Amino acid sequence: MAFSSHPIVVGNWKMNGLQASLDQVLAVREACATGAAGRCEVALCVPATLIAQAASLLAGSRLMIGGQDCHAAALGAHTGDISAEMLKDAGAKLVIVGHSERRANHGETDAIVNEKAQAAARAGLTPIICVGETRAERDAGETLRVIGRQIDDSVPRGSNPEATIIAYEPVWAIGTGLTPTEKDVAEVHAFIHRRLATLVPTGGKDMRILYGGSVKASNAAALLAIDHVDGALVGGASLKAADFLGITGVYR
Numbered sequence: 001m002a003f004s005s006h007p008i009v010v011g012n013w014k015m016n017g018l019q020a021s022l023d024q025v026l027a028v029r030e031a032c033a034t035g036a037a038g039r040c041e042v043a044l045c046v047p048a049t050l051i052a053q054a055a056s057l058l059a060g061s062r063l064m065i066g067g068q069d070c071h072a073a074a075l076g077a078h079t080g081d082i083s084a085e086m087l088k089d090a091g092a093k094l095v096i097v098g099h100s101e102r103r104a105n106h107g108e109t110d111a112i113v114n115e116k117a118q119a120a121a122r123a124g125l126t127p128i129i130c131v132g133e134t135r136a137e138r139d140a141g142e143t144l145r146v147i148g149r150q151i152d153d154s155v156p157r158g159s160n161p162e163a164t165i166i167a168y169e170p171v172w173a174i175g176t177g178l179t180p181t182e183k184d185v186a187e188v189h190a191f192i193h194r195r196l197a198t199l200v201p202t203g204g205k206d207m208r209i210l211y212g213g214s215v216k217a218s219n220a221a222a223l224l225a226i227d228h229v230d231g232a233l234v235g236g237a238s239l240k241a242a243d244f245l246g247i248t249g250v251y252r
């Protein structure tokens with residue numbers, strides 16, 4: 001087990017964060033400047049209402065801002081939606097697509113997620129494409145079958161491996177304090193790597209695969225040292241800079 005050579009830790013604030021939360025962005029920015037944030041790329045996917053302001057605070061910083069979802073179209077009659085081009089215009093560098101909360105709460109299929117990932121790439125954003133099995137699927141021994149289908153159908157053919165990130169987030173590990181065993185994480189990440197190589201023959205092995213689901217400072221070192229784990233997608237523990245930096249700081 002060894003740390004990835006090109007890791008990234010991404011915070012997903014979900015539907016949390018008001019103006020006052022920009023203080024947390026500033027604290028992470030400061031840690032990135034001093035080196036306290038660790039030797040990894042660092043990004044925060046804040047609510048859409050904060051993207052432009054957060055990004056404007058980060059000129060010259062290596063901290064990146066991302067969105068949490070985008071529409072597949074560039075513009076048009078889609079009330080309440082946000083396009084990848086709009087996120088880019090607001091200063092985002094990345095966007096999460098296909099998070100299990102979007103798949104479950106908004107009926108997003110692999111085909112929709114695939115279109116969103118293509119939209120992100122078209123706009124010059126790095127898509128973070130999420131996959132993960134439910135508890136019932138794991139208990140039924142279906143994990144690899146489900147993940148294989150999600151990868152095949154959600155990851156656009158011909159994706160640029162350097163500008164596409166996969167996040168493995170077991171649904172049952174999100175917000176529960178539960179995590180898979182290290183052996184299970186290693187098995188799924190190695191499986192995703194092999195599967196990507198069939199989809200992106202020119203460099204599936206270069207595509208980074210993040211682990212997400214109840215990552216916190218106390219378990220980050222063990223999770224991030226697992227083979228084929230190239231970083232983390234962090235929910236609850238990304239809301240406070242101190243907690244988040246306890247995770248990024250694992251990469252010394």
Ligand SMILES: O=C(CO)COP(=O)(O)O
Nearest residue numbers: 012174175213214235236
């Ligand atoms: O869904 C997640 C990140 O996208 C994980 O959330 P938690 O870290 O709160 O479990």
